[in-house]
Amino acid sequence: MRSKLDVRRFLPALLLALLAVGCQRESGEQTAVTPATGPAPAAVDRDEHSYAEPDKVVTEDLALDIALDFDAKTIAGTATYTLQWKDQSATQLVLDTRDLTIEKVEGEAAGGQWQPLQYALADADATLGSRLTIETPERNARVRVTYVTSPDASGLQWLTPEMTEGKQLPFMFSQSQQIHARSWVPLQDTPAIRYTYTAHVTARPDVMVLMSADNDPAAQRDGDYSFKMPQKIPSYLMAIAAGDLVFKDISDRSGVWAEPAMIDRAVAEFADTEKMIATTEQLYGPYRWERYDLLILPPSFPYGGMENPRLSFITPTVIVGDKSLVSLIAHELAHSWSGNLVTFSSAKHGWLNEGFTSYVENRIVESLYGKEVSDMEYVIARNALRENIAAMPEATQALAVRPDVALDADDALSAVSYDKGAWFLQFLEQRFGREHFDAFLRGYFDHFAFQSITTEQFLAYAKEHLFEKFPDTVTDAEIQEWVYAPGIPGHAPQVMSRNFGIVDSARLAWLGSAQLPPRQITDAWSTQEWLHFLESLPPTLSVEQSAQLDEAYTFTGTENGEIAMRWYPLAVRSGYTQANEALAEFTARVGRRKLIMPIYTALVQTEAGLALAKQIFATARPGYHPITTGSVEKLISEAKPAPAPAPDEASAADTAEPGDATTPAPAN
Numbered sequence: 001m002r003s004k005l006d007v008r009r010f011l012p013a014l015l016l017a018l019l020a021v022g023c024q025r026e027s028g029e030q031t032a033v034t035p036a037t038g039p040a041p042a043a044v045d046r047d048e049h050s051y052a053e054p055d056k057v058v059t060e061d062l063a064l065d066i067a068l069d070f071d072a073k074t075i076a077g078t079a080t081y082t083l084q085w086k087d088q089s090a091t092q093l094v095l096d097t098r099d100l101t102i103e104k105v106e107g108e109a110a111g112g113q114w115q116p117l118q119y120a121l122a123d124a125d126a127t128l129g130s131r132l133t134i135e136t137p138e139r140n141a142r143v144r145v146t147y148v149t150s151p152d153a154s155g156l157q158w159l160t161p162e163m164t165e166g167k168q169l170p171f172m173f174s175q176s177q178q179i180h181a182r183s184w185v186p187l188q189d190t191p192a193i194r195y196t197y198t199a200h201v202t203a204r205p206d207v208m209v210l211m212s213a214d215n216d217p218a219a220q221r222d223g224d225y226s227f228k229m230p231q232k233i234p235s236y237l238m239a240i241a242a243g244d245l246v247f248k249d250i251s252d253r254s255g256v257w258a259e260p261a262m263i264d265r266a267v268a269e270f271a272d273t274e275k276m277i278a279t280t281e282q283l284y285g286p287y288r289w290e291r292y293d294l295l296i297l298p299p300s301f302p303y304g305g306m307e308n309p310r311l312s313f314i315t316p317t318v319i320v321g322d323k324s325l326v327s328l329i330a331h332e333l334a335h336s337w338s339g340n341l342v343t344f345s346s347a348k349h350g351w352l353n354e355g356f357t358s359y360v361e362n363r364i365v366e367s368l369y370g371k372e373v374s375d376m377e378y379v380i381a382r383n384a385l386r387e388n389i390a391a392m393p394e395a396t397q398a399l400a401v402r403p404d405v406a407l408d409a410d411d412a413l414s415a416v417s418y419d420k421g422a423w424f425l426q427f428l429e430q431r432f433g434r435e436h437f438d439a440f441l442r443g444y445f446d447h448f449a450f451q452s453i454t455t456e457q458f459l460a461y462a463k464e465h466l467f468e469k470f471p472d473t474v475t476d477a478e479i480q481e482w483v484y485a486p487g488i489p490g491h492a493p494q495v496m497s498r499n500f501g502i503v504d505s506a507r508l509a510w511l512g513s514a515q516l517p518p519r520q521i522t523d524a525w526s527t528q529e530w531l532h533f534l535e536s537l538p539p540t541l542s543v544e545q546s547a548q549l550d551e552a553y554t555f556t557g558t559e560n561g562e563i564a565m566r567w568y569p570l571a572v573r574s575g576y577t578q579a580n581e582a583l584a585e586f587t588a589r590v591g592r593r594k595l596i597m598p599i600y601t602a603l604v605q606t607e608a609g610l611a612l613a614k615q616i617f618a619t620a621r622p623g624y625h626p627i628t629t630g631s632v633e634k635l636i637s638e639a640k641p642a643p644a645p646a647p648d649e650a651s652a653a654d655t656a657e658p659g660d661a662t663t664p665a666p667a668n
């Protein structure tokens with residue numbers, strides 16, 4: 001076994017050597033952050049996921065007056081835009097829409113009266129939806145659109161009472177990122193444009209309505225709600241939710257909204273939220289959004305979390321009773337700086353949101369729970385990143401994706417944006433030192449506060465305030481490699497986890513001898529150690545090995561979704577069918593894509609598995625979010641299952657010697 005200690009012993013020397021090489025190179029050339037082959041010129045760098053024309057006109061304020069109809073599963077009402085005309089010869093306002101029925105478009109004339117405007121709704125593009133072109137020869141200061149959403153709006157999910165925890169009241173919520181806001185509000189759906197908003201929302205009087213705005217913890221349910229978001233936000237942060245929601249405090253500026261049956265468990269799990277806010281403020285400056293609340297969604301929420309301003313939307317699958325998955329809260333909170341305050345101008349600069357946020361998340365985790373925990377999280381993320389990168393086309397392995405590379409908006413943010421992005425920032429932190437790098441980031445958030453920027457704007461700022469301020473610390477070539485080259489630079493800092501060293505030894509011992517590690521050791525393992533144990537096992541086990549682990553650690557039926565998403569695929573690949581029933585229950589109940597797609601992916605590899613996947617999907621479909629339905633549907637329709645193995649092949653897999661497949665996974 002390759003000892004991690006050895007690597008650690010050589011690491012400082014290695015880093016010094018790299019640093020020295022870097023210094024030599026730097027002294028020989030001028031720092032020029034823009035390579036000939038790298039970024040696109042700003043003019044071409046338009047958001048290809050929106051029809052909006054920000055050079056001509058931008059929305060300054062959006063006023064919604066809408067009604068939620070749970071029976072029809074629609075939102076109907078008006079959206080009024082206060083416009084700033086940039087181009088005094090422009091004659092059209094172009095909005096993004098998807099599956100909306102447009103009933104009327106009016107413009108406010110100079111005298112204040114509203115007059116009908118001509119408009120055309122184009123045929124739908126599968127990705128972008130329908131361009132709504134409004135004729136505005138007078139360049140009206142305000143335009144109003146009257147519209148109704150489709151019951152199948154891609155950015156909304158409507159749940160019947162049976163699909164909720166309490167089973168009494170219906171529930172609905174939005175998920176606007178990346179380009180789904182346009183399915184519930186006609187708007188300029190690009191993060192390059194920021195605006196303030198107000199909303200007047202009516203609904204049946206027994207549901208509470210919340211938005212990504214100034215929710216009142218003491219609001220009474222009466223079916224009539226008003227909201228104001230006085231800070232300028234991009235459209236993907238528009239959010240709404242309604243249901244049997246109650247509130248409990250965590251601190252005087254933070255708390256949890258959840259269904260009554262969930263609220264106490266959620267408040268206990270997320271009790272450290274105020275500490276997280278205070279820690280991030282100390283590092284990167286004041287929290288600028290007044291309140292920070294969490295909304296716990298039903299398990300069908302397609303993501304882990306969504307950083308809707310003032311009200312992060314959170315999956316219930318991280319409420320596991322021991323706070324071991326609260327880095328999700330650190331992540332969504334961190335977006336209040338990286339993402340919501342300083343925003344990417346298009347999804348192609350996704351790492352400016354997700355990479356910075358993953359880095360800040362790790363700093364929060366380190367500060368609250370210690371370096372060993374944050375190191376374990378980096379190691380887990382980077383192992384997954386390596387695996388992901390190996391399967392990705394080179395062009396999409398760069399942090400900043402070039403404009404000529406097509407990307408699905410929902411997939412634009414890959415592990416590269418998150419984990420390579422965070423890795424790059426950790427590299428900068430180590431080179432410049434925490435004190436300087438923290439001060440730099442704080443200045444960056446302040447400088448670009450409430451703006452939407454490109455990678456090149458970040459690099460220009462970093463050049464002035466970091467690279468040139470502390471010359472000979474990084475080379476231009478290193479920066480270029482991180483930002484525009486595929487793969488992970490050889491000089492990337494390595495993280496070692498002591499705890500994972502113990503896990504690795506335990507795994508190897510078990511694979512070699514079938515002897516499980518002593519209870520005193522595994523009893524002390526947290527979720528992270530179990531994740532590493534499961535991830536570093538060989539791709540398949542024998543049925544006997546699977547059963548031995550399952551009997552000892554009861555993985556099957558686990559309440560912990562992070563464990564489930566690693567155990568069930570392993571069980572499927574290993575032919576351990578005893579897990580099937582619990583696997584089917586989990587996969588049908590949970591709609592969080594990250595947790596269930598690996599299970600579906602493992603299933604569709606064989607005929608029998610594909611049949612089970614189809615069966616689960618048929619049961620689950622009515623309760624899945626449209627985003628999850630889309631992903632599962634695509635996977636199943638493109639499945640190419642291997643023919644059933646010949647009997648002797650199947651038995652060979654079953655009787656593999658415990659020591660056969662022991663390629664040790666590296667600990668980082």
Ligand code: BES
Pocket residue numbers: 177178303304305306307327328331332335354410413594
């Ligand atoms: N903003 C993302 C969610 C997102 C990304 C939605 C891209 C749509 C398109 C959110 O902040 C996020 O990253 N969520 C992660 C959790 C995080 C801890 C990595 C998730 O949902 O898994």
Ligand code: ZN
Pocket residue numbers: 331335353354357
């Ligand atoms: Zn994020």
